Every structure is written in structure tokens, then in C-alpha cells.
Amino acid sequence: MATVNLEHLAGRRVLSLRGKSVGHIEEIRVERDGDELLVTEFHVGIFAAFERLSALPVGTEVLDLFRLRHRDYMYRIPWDMLDISDPARPRLRCRLEQLSHMKVGADGKGRSPASTAHASPGRKK
Amino acid sequence: MSPLFPVRCRSAEGRNAPNSKSRHADAIRGKGWAAEKWRTARPLAEGVALLLVLLGLAACSSSQPIEKQSALAASAGQTATMVVDAWASGAAPTAYASATLQSMAESLAAAGRQIQSDNSQGRAVVTAIGQLSAATRQAQAGVEAGNPRQASQAQHDLRMAAADLEAAAKPIAPKS
């Protein structure tokens, strides 16, 4: 049974099949399935980091201020499109072009309703 | 004030700038924002470097040792005078007064040693500082012996030496 430590994926650069950088992993999405917790998606790109820090508007403005905004989107890569068997070197399993329909706008448009409900079931007050 | 790490002026900017910068970058990077984004912030880095150079120049230009040392010595001399006053009027305990005078005498001696100048002004400053130091020692002896007369005699010497120092340091002091 192969196991992997998911915390090592945080902040890692994702490489495409040809070794080109796609961005950094900023979030790992998991979903409950009965008693199990399954990894469903990897979010890649600086806007995913802003989202994690609840700083989407501020972060975007800061990027614009320093003219560091290179992309307007983040990728949401499904679990089966990323090889994480070596968490220090995650690699895409598909071609770069296939990623285009995994793009999500920086303003969060195009997100599925499920992912906006971030509160977990047993959330305490 | 005397720096904890006396380093020559020249060595400063290049070494410190990248260090401090990368630390802040780390702080706001969160769980791994793209580090190379910061590399593109070169204009910012250049601005910072310029600022550092300017500050470095400002710092260097104002650090003439002889001025600094004579200012230090003048303050030490005034402190000695004030402490003797306080002691004589019973406002300062003997142990404190004597320790203070001891410490002032030491800083005066150190200030005298720091000035390495061959011109006549420099020599006059060093002489005046030496007199201040001697008078401080004498005041200390008076305080320790519980002898107010010796202390007030020393205070008189202190005032004379302070006036000498002021006169000697004047031509080379900054415009202030």
C-alpha cells in the first residue's frame, strides 16, 4: 500500500509532462464519502493561495499594485490528473492544453456551488 | 551612540539588503507563494538599495570621531558635576555617586584614547579630556572619603576643564 504525506504538497511547483512549471499547489480539496475522506482536487496558482487566506480582493490589488499579476486564473486539477507519488515533485498526467478547461477566474467565477460551502458538517460555533 | 557592531561604512548596503528582504518575503508568502514573483520586484529592490546608500552616506558624513568623542566627554563631565551636586545635597547615596563618577572617569579616559589626532586642536581636546578625567577621579575620591570639601574642589576643577574642552573643541565642532 503506497502512502503519501499530503502536507509535503503544500506550496510545491507542479510540472507538466515536458517539465514546464504550471504553478504552485496552494490547496488540496477533500470530500467526505461516508466515513472516508477522499482527495478530489488540487488548486494551483497564487489566487488559490489568496482564497485560502481569505484575501482574494486584497491580494489581487497588491499584485496589481506591484504589476506582478501574470495570470488571471487558477487551475483546479482533478485528483487523477496529478501524479503525487513523489510529493516533492508533483507532475501533471495530462498535456498542458487539457488544463485550459480546469481554469477558474481570479474572481472565483465558474466555481461549483459545492466548493463555496466551505463550512464542514460538524463545525462548532 | 556607540554601535554594538562597529563596521566600516563601506561594507553595509549590499550585505544587509538581501537578507532583510528575503525574510519579509517569507513572512507574507504564506504556505509557499511563488518565490520567483519577488524576483520580478527588482525596481523595488533597487529603490531600497538606493535608500540604503543614501542613509549610509548620511551616517558616514556625520561620524567625525573627534566631534563625537568631545561631545561624549562633555556630557560625562557634566554628569560628574551634577552627581557631585546631588551627593553634596544628600540627594544621591554615596555608593551610587561613587560608582557613577568611576564610570564617568572610565568613559572620559576611553574618549581620550579614541581621539587620534596629531594637530594642535586634537591635542588640546585630549588634554582637556584628561583634566576632566583626573578631576572626576578626584571627585570620586572625595565622595568615597565622605569629604565634601575635596569633592567641591574637584567640582571646581571639573568646571575649568569643561570650559577648556568647550574652547578646544569649538573650532572643529559642527555648526550646531
Next chain:
Amino acid sequence: MDLLRDLLDKQVVDRNQVKIGKVDGVVAELRPGRPPRVLAIELGSITLARRLGARPGRWMAWLAKTLGGKRHAEPHHIGWNKVRDVGVDIDVDIDVRRTAIFDWQDWLRDHVIGRIPGA
């Protein structure tokens, strides 16, 4: 649920509301053709050191093994089935006294802190 945001580095409390550490790591099982499954959360200095790099990880593992014996050569695991609630804190259904997690604190208490009068 977002793993990095909602789970990793959160406070873990045991059955008796004792703070036992933070979620230092998350272990998942890779399965061919099926999504990775979270097996356990990991706690302990070895996990933390590994997050800083492979070499610090090896040093810390060596140190833990040397100081604590075999029982401490690996990070502490708490199975996902023991996790009761993921909220402000992570509630787990274990009793920390029955694990090795606080061994070193117990040692500290018994050999150092407890020997100082008034503890």
C-alpha cells in the same frame, strides 16, 4: 473541505478536551484508479522537521529515536476514523494518556518540573 485550510496545522484536542498538538501532517493512501484516501493525521516533531526538508527530517528522526527509543522513531498517527469533528479545533476520540504523544512531557514533569518545589 479544504485540506490545507481546514485541517492542516489546526489544534487537536482529545476526548477530555486536552490540547495535544497541531495537525502537523496528513497521510493519504494512493490507490490505483481511485482517489487518494486520507488515512490518518500525523503529529510530532519528526513530521514538522520533514516539512522543512528531508535532511532536518532525518536528523529529527534520529534524535527522537536516540532519546525516546523505537516507540518514537516514527511520527504519532491518529487514524481518520478517530476524528470526530473538524471545526475550530479538531476533536479526536482518543485519550492522550494512552498514547506516546505526551511521553516527553511526562518525562519532563517526572524528572524536572515535578521535582521543583511547588509544582
Next chain:
Amino acid sequence: MKKLIEISLGIVTSVGGFLEVGSMATAAQAGATFGFQLIWAILLGTICIIFLVEMAGRFAAVSHHTIIDAIRERFGFNAFLWPLLATLLVNFLVMSAEIGGVAIAAEFATGIGFQWWALPVAFLTWLLLWKGTFGFIEKGVAILGLVTLCFVVAAVMLKPDWEAVAAGAIPSLPGHDAANYWFMAVSILGASISPYLFTFYSSGAIEDKWDKTYLGANRAIAGLGMTFGGTISVGVLIVAALVLGAHGINQVEDYHQLPLMLIPVFGFWGFVLFVASLAIACFGAALEIGLQQAYLVAQGFGWTWGEDLKPRQDPAFCGVYTLSLLLAAIPITLGLDPLKLTIFSMALTAASLPLTVVPFLFLLNDERYVGEHRNGVISNAAVIFIIALGFVLAVVSIPLQIFGGS
């Protein structure tokens, strides 16, 4: 009524935290060398710390998390490590300086050299942490700390030219010693905006079991308490300017010079009051920083923590403050000049500010922590200003540390 008592106690407590060896030494040096010209730095620092303390208290009251807890949770361990290490180091230096402050006071009082006092002082601090509860320490320090008001009384008795004092509240360029001027401004800001103040405050809010009903009290305590503390610092500066500066003592390089500040005003009692103020203010700060070191580590690694627990119940927490007090006593025991250490650590504090303040921008805007009580425009503007100030200070203080008007 109970709230009112709590607010007044809180205000007094924050004075105890605000005024310590750093603010006293930097204010005294600035007053002696530059007269009233650097009052603006104290005012600016006080305004900044009011905002940060208010936010730290609000954050703790609403989210039941301390700032340190949340930095680890939100930014992850690897990013947390930098503020953690920086704060531990700065706290170590500042604590050493505080122990030095008490040791100097003991030397003034007894004539026995300060080095000999470092370990006894550290032991006494440790004993209070070991046996005392949070409330006892907080309130005890607070009430004794009122003695520092003697500086304000002295400042008023010296009848300063209030117009000149007001003019000092507006930043101006120095007429001489530019590098020294800016170095002092940085040190004053570092002494006022100490990270340990707001991280300690947020831990204190958890220890005192604050909830949302405390938001008003929090605002009052932060605003009035820090203003109160800043006023005392300004008092020190005015006294230093009118006594030391007027007597021609423009360079305060030696801690022996400091008690002379109050002697012309109060005579022998001036000496006693100075010694008492220095001892109590520094002792209080040493207690708070000792606790803060333990909070930092325990919260960062998720251990059990709390000053009200018996040492047996949180051995690791007690272990941290025991060890850090012991370590902090070492530099003073070895004879390192407490005044130089103080000035150095204040500038370093200023340099470490961005590491601890940047997270505020994220945490105080995160609805999952603070919900509807998130920062408004003014608070956010203040945080951004402090971050910018912090960056400038960090970049400036290191070269100034080296030249420092050498």
C-alpha cells in the same frame, strides 16, 4: 460596574506592559540629545500600538484564538517558523534587557554591581510565574506600575514650554546628527510597537476568558491604556530634555546618568522614585515576556498552556519560561551593558515588526475567524500603514544599527 472595574484594571495593566526599560531608555536618550524634537515618534508609536492591541484583543475575543495560534493555522508551519524564531530571539534580547533594568535598579539601591543581580532577579521572576496566577501577576504589576506616574508629575512640575512640546509632536528634520536622530526615532518606535505587547494581550484575553461582550471593554482598554503609557513615555522625554539636556548632558551613553533625571525635581526622593520606577516597570515587563515566550511555543505547537494551571499540568509550558528566564539572565551576568543591550534590542524589535504585523492584514479580515467583526477601512489602513512603516524600519534600522551615529 464589574466591567468598569475590569476596564480600569485593564488600562492600568496595559501601562505596566507599555512602560519598560526600552521606552524609558529611548525616551531619556532622545530627550537629552534632541530636546522635544522626537515626541512625534512616541505619539506615532502609541497610535500604532493602540490599533494593533485593539485588533489582537478583538481577534481573541471573537475567535477564541490567539494571534500566534492563528498565524500557524492560517499560514502553515513553514511560514510560521520565521515569525516564531524572530519573536523568540527579539523577546530573548528584550527580556535580557528588562532583567538588566531591574539589576541596574538593584545596583543603584545597594551599590552591588548589576551582574550579581541578574540571576536573583531572574529567579524572583520565575518564582512569581511558578506560584502566581495570571490575574495576580497582571494586577500586581499594574498597581505597582502606577509609581511610574512620577515622571508625568515631574514633567508638569518642571513647567515646560507647552508650545515647544506641541511643536515636537510634529515630525521635523534634525539640525544635527541625522543618523543618530533617525536611529533614535527607530528605537522609540521599536520600544512602543513591541510585538510582545499585542501577542501577550491576545493570550491574556484568552486567559481571562473574553468573549464578544468584551469588545467595548477591549476598545477602551487598548485606547486609554496605551495612551496612558505613551503619556508616561512623553513625560520621561520631557524630564530628560529639561533636566539632562539643560545641564549639558546631551549624550546618555551610561545608565548611571539616568537617575539624575528626577533628582533636581524631587531631591533624594527623586532618586528613590527613579529606582522604584525602573525596577517595577522592568520587572513587570520581564514577567510578561517570560510568559509570552511560553505562550509562543505552546501555542505554536499546540500544547496545553495557561498560567492558571499548576506546573504539573503543563510541564512543557513551564519548562519554556524556566529555560528562557535562565538564558536571558546570562548576558547580564556576563556583564553586558544593559543600556546598550536595550537600545540594540529596541531597534531589532522594530526590524522584526513586519513578520508579526503582516498576518494581521489577513487574520483580521478573515470571516471564518472574526465574522462580522472584521476590520473596517480605518483599521485596515492602519495595518497597511504599520506594515509599510515596519518595512521601512526594518530596512533602515539595520544600517543605522551599524553606524548609529558612530
